[in-house]
Amino acid sequence: MEKKIKTSVKSLDYYGRGIADLPKKTFVRNSLPGEDIELVITKEHKSFDEGITTKLLKKSPKRVPSLCPYFPKCGGCDLRHLLYPDTIDYKINNIKSILKDYINDDTLINIYKSKNYGRNKITLKVSNKKIGFYEKSSHNLIEINACLNVKDSINKVLPYLKSLNIIDGEVLIRSNYVNKLLIAIKTNNKVDITPLKSLTNVEGIILNDKTIYKNDYFNDKVDDYIFKVSYKSFFQVNSYINGKIFNILKSELDTEKNVLDLCSGVGTLSILASTFSKKVYAIEINKSNYLDSLENKRMNKVENVDFLLGDAFTLLNDIDDKIDTIIIDPPRSGISKKGLQSILDYNCEKVIYISCNPITLRRDLAHLTKRYKLDKLFILDMFMYTYHAETVVVLERRK
Numbered sequence: 001m002e003k004k005i006k007t008s009v010k011s012l013d014y015y016g017r018g019i020a021d022l023p024k025k026t027f028v029r030n031s032l033p034g035e036d037i038e039l040v041i042t043k044e045h046k047s048f049d050e051g052i053t054t055k056l057l058k059k060s061p062k063r064v065p066s067l068c069p070y071f072p073k074c075g076g077c078d079l080r081h082l083l084y085p086d087t088i089d090y091k092i093n094n095i096k097s098i099l100k101d102y103i104n105d106d107t108l109i110n111i112y113k114s115k116n117y118g119r120n121k122i123t124l125k126v127s128n129k130k131i132g133f134y135e136k137s138s139h140n141l142i143e144i145n146a147c148l149n150v151k152d153s154i155n156k157v158l159p160y161l162k163s164l165n166i167i168d169g170e171v172l173i174r175s176n177y178v179n180k181l182l183i184a185i186k187t188n189n190k191v192d193i194t195p196l197k198s199l200t201n202v203e204g205i206i207l208n209d210k211t212i213y214k215n216d217y218f219n220d221k222v223d224d225y226i227f228k229v230s231y232k233s234f235f236q237v238n239s240y241i242n243g244k245i246f247n248i249l250k251s252e253l254d255t256e257k258n259v260l261d262l263c264s265g266v267g268t269l270s271i272l273a274s275t276f277s278k279k280v281y282a283i284e285i286n287k288s289n290y291l292d293s294l295e296n297k298r299m300n301k302v303e304n305v306d307f308l309l310g311d312a313f314t315l316l317n318d319i320d321d322k323i324d325t326i327i328i329d330p331p332r333s334g335i336s337k338k339g340l341q342s343i344l345d346y347n348c349e350k351v352i353y354i355s356c357n358p359i360t361l362r363r364d365l366a367h368l369t370k371r372y373k374l375d376k377l378f379i380l381d382m383f384m385y386t387y388h389a390e391t392v393v394v395l396e397r398r399k
């Protein structure tokens, strides 16, 4: 039997876990500052341990019962034991403390909460016919019937998945602005997709990267722009918050100026920027994203955007035009050293850095702030009830 340990919780860490000072520092899921808890260790490390609360001995006044029956076992959410406004406060404090060396009293800080809107994408694991999510840092599958973080249109598919004969594999479901669905299945089992065909809103089914029903893409919408999104292309998971990023860009761009959009995905920000700038150059490394961006240029009847396929941090040196503003939205790993140097070499007026990882953002700001001042910080709740937060920083060239 697992050993039960009693302790009290001091504070929350970056991952939304309570910190307890046992002989080794222990990070405990589903615990809050000020609580006395009983816990079990779930993973041991050399200098710290990870654990999960098994019993609450003294509750925090901030604790609320989780509306999700799978929390905290399911690894999808980190903060379901807090009220939504408290999850926002937690994220604001987190980001402010991570970026403290770069923000000061003059920095404009704006917060965008999410609406109860739901993610537009889910990736479910299937193991031994059970469908759900893995426990945090484990391959133990927690079977689920619905996920509170996704759109209803996605949850409505879940009961059908059980009858497809998938024993082991993965199912990706995406839902667009009018709740049309794309379903991509990966498995070695013989699958019968007939039950899914009775759902009238299915736009496409893809099995092991082969389209077996209708299309391998759908169109989605942000603002008044329409975007082709192939099942394996990147598209922000929270369309409401994506719209807020659009609004930030609108107020930061200038119709007289040229923009370079690095890591441009299917071209969402580049196409939006084309309306509010003179000329846009966009670079994306993933072919599926790039091909969608060409189609998106055509569908939105945009002339002043050039999409390029390749490594943004190499190709940016080939652009033979004056760039005034760089928009960069890198993956969680942030910007490479070479990329940071190339951005500094451009010496443009403004850099708008969109980040889903404040830790790599902080690392990259150490370089960028040699030439730029952090002027505005936007904190956006792209990933509700998780520890993750999206940030947009507007960097102005120092005088």
Ligand SMILES: C[S@@+](CC[C@H](N)C(=O)[O-])C[C@H]1O[C@@H](n2cnc3c(N)ncnc32)[C@H](O)[C@@H]1O
Residues within 6 Å of the ligand: 234, 235, 236, 262, 263, 264, 265, 266, 267, 268, 269, 283, 284, 285, 286, 289, 310, 311, 312, 313, 329, 330, 331
């Ligand atoms: C967070 S997404 C942002 C996409 C887009 N800006 C949007 O808002 O939808 C990051 C994108 O960077 C692309 N990417 C990653 N490394 C890259 C690189 N070295 N050069 C160009 N694009 C890259 C990924 O394929 C992905 O599309």
